[in-house]
Amino acid sequence: MLGNKHLFFIFAPMKIKQAIIGLGSNMGDRATYLEQARALIAERVGTIVQTSSIQETEAWGFLAPPFLNQVIAIRTKLTPLELLDELQRIERELGRKEKSRIEQGKPVYHNRTIDLDILDYDHVVYHDERLTLPHPHIAERDFVLNPLREMGLLDGIPIQDPVPSGSTASKKSVPYNYIVIEGCIGAGKTTLTKMLAEDYNAELVLERFADNPFLPKFYKDPLHYAFPVEMTFLMDRYQQLKNLLSARDLFTDFVIGDYFIDKCIIFSKNNLLTDEYNLYKTVFDTISSFLPKPELIVYLYNNAERLLQNIATRGREYEKDITTEYLNNIQESYIEYFKQHASIPILLVETAKLDFVQNPDDYQQLKRLIENTYEAGIHRITF
Numbered sequence: 001m002l003g004n005k006h007l008f009f010i011f012a013p014m015k016i017k018q019a020i021i022g023l024g025s026n027m028g029d030r031a032t033y034l035e036q037a038r039a040l041i042a043e044r045v046g047t048i049v050q051t052s053s054i055q056e057t058e059a060w061g062f063l064a065p066p067f068l069n070q071v072i073a074i075r076t077k078l079t080p081l082e083l084l085d086e087l088q089r090i091e092r093e094l095g096r097k098e099k100s101r102i103e104q105g106k107p108v109y110h111n112r113t114i115d116l117d118i119l120d121y122d123h124v125v126y127h128d129e130r131l132t133l134p135h136p137h138i139a140e141r142d143f144v145l146n147p148l149r150e151m152g153l154l155d156g157i158p159i160q161d162p163v164p165s166g167s168t169a170s171k172k173s174v175p176y177n178y179i180v181i182e183g184c185i186g187a188g189k190t191t192l193t194k195m196l197a198e199d200y201n202a203e204l205v206l207e208r209f210a211d212n213p214f215l216p217k218f219y220k221d222p223l224h225y226a227f228p229v230e231m232t233f234l235m236d237r238y239q240q241l242k243n244l245l246s247a248r249d250l251f252t253d254f255v256i257g258d259y260f261i262d263k264c265i266i267f268s269k270n271n272l273l274t275d276e277y278n279l280y281k282t283v284f285d286t287i288s289s290f291l292p293k294p295e296l297i298v299y300l301y302n303n304a305e306r307l308l309q310n311i312a313t314r315g316r317e318y319e320k321d322i323t324t325e326y327l328n329n330i331q332e333s334y335i336e337y338f339k340q341h342a343s344i345p346i347l348l349v350e351t352a353k354l355d356f357v358q359n360p361d362d363y364q365q366l367k368r369l370i371e372n373t374y375e376a377g378i379h380r381i382t383f
Contacts, residue, residue, distance in 0.1 A: 015343065016075050017122040019046070019083055020153060022135070022144055023070045024115040026059060030068040033094055033114045038072065040090045041116075045083065046076030052147030060141055064111050071119065071147035080121045084131055087116040119144060120157045126175045134159055176295040179370070180260045183300035183351075184331045185322065186310035192300070192356060193258040195363065196370075205257035208236055216318035218271075226271040230280060234264045234287075241291045261291050262341075266333045298370060299338070299348045304328050306352055347373055 021041065025033040034054065042048050050073040056066050076083060095113040119135045126133040134157050138144050148154040181189040181196070190206060197204040214229040241261060268280045302310075304327040311319050338346050349366070356363040 016046075016077055018049075018073060019076055019080075019118060019122070020071060020073050020120040020148070020157070021087070022115075022117040022119050022147075023072065024067045024117075024143070025113055026065045026067040027111050027113045028095075034068060034070055036094055037090060037114050037116060040093070041072070041074065041087075044090070045078060045086050046074040049073050049075055050151050050153075052150050055143060055146070057143040060143070067115075067143070069143040069147070071144065071151065073151065073153060080118065080124065080126065080131060080133060083118060083121070087118065090114070091116055119148075120153075123156060123158055124175060125158055176254055178255045178257075178292055178294045180257050180294040180297045181300065182258075182260050182263065182297050182334070184302070184307055184327055184334065185319070186307035186314075186327070187300040187302055187351065188310065188357070189300055190258045192298075192366075193256055195356070196367070197256050199367070200254070200256070202254050202256040205240065205255060205259075207257075207259045208240070212236065219318050219321050222271060226268075226273075227276045227280070230264065230268040230271060231283075233267075234280070234284060237261055237264065238287050238291065257294075260294060260297055261288055262337065262344075263334075264288075266337050267330065270329055270333050294345070296345050296347060296370070296373060299334065299346055300351045301331070301348055302351050304331070 023034050023037055025031075027033075031054070038048060038051070052071040054068055054070045057069055058066055060067075078086060091112075091114050096115070097110075097112075117135055118131065118133065119138060121133050124133050135144070138148075138157065138159050145154065148157070179196075179202075181193045183189040193206065194204065196202065212229060212232045214225050214232055218225040218229040237259065238261070264284055265281065268284075269277055272280055304324040307327050308322070308324060311322060338344060338348075347370070349369070354362045354366070356366050
């Protein structure tokens, strides 16, 4: 629920991710503690797919007996914070009494039966008060670097400049690299996309309706102009997203767009004759495999009557002949497509009672909802 507005979360199985975990022990039977930790991780967390050799190293950051250290790679369905919680439960079960803490701005470390650190989670970059990804001290610790090199995993980790312990440095509020705002015609997706891009310092990717010369003709004579209008949109969207891959703006935090490339299939199936659609889909399947896929799609759902009101308000002459029936068909096609593609990450928001343009509270709550999808473990949502 969003106040008295309705939100729909429909969950699908989490896509399996790779996480890299560092293990360490400097108390008691160190080798046994590592073995027990691996067994509990395999039982509760995920499948261990790779392990490094075990090495003995001096304590890092404090005077203490040496550690036995190891790095493992796992495949897991847990989200990063679920993974963190489970690893901390395992630490407590294996006798760890104290966690490192900050005193007078400096970290204070302790001896430990077992220490389990998430070094990397599917190459996600993330930071909050509980968890930083990748681990902020990878570059400083040979007992992490050497096993990662041994396993051939170091090059894939987006190692960042260390975040000091206890730092209040700002985090990237949206833990994604590519988000799409989608919806039927008149849903407000472009408006919301622009607002979010400005607030989050995101690179903006907008659909270019004005560049399609066939669109006004299509709305007047859909039978004759459906194929050229769909092909023009497909090639323009392909070129735009292809350029996005080759010319990423390094000074923005992430990319946000107001369309998902698969909308080409959704609209074309609704607009084209069977033979035309089959030809179109062959072209689409060939080129879409080379394009980036969003990590989250926010779908703005509204009824056809409200959509028509929004369309009339923006006053595009060529849209005046759009019908309720056409909008219902498009929206039903979206929903059916999402049902059939369970791997697509969807957050569906019913917007009939939302006004994210005029009501700042609605907009801020919508932003928080998007920000929390990853942390709450609902960044893989579908019907």
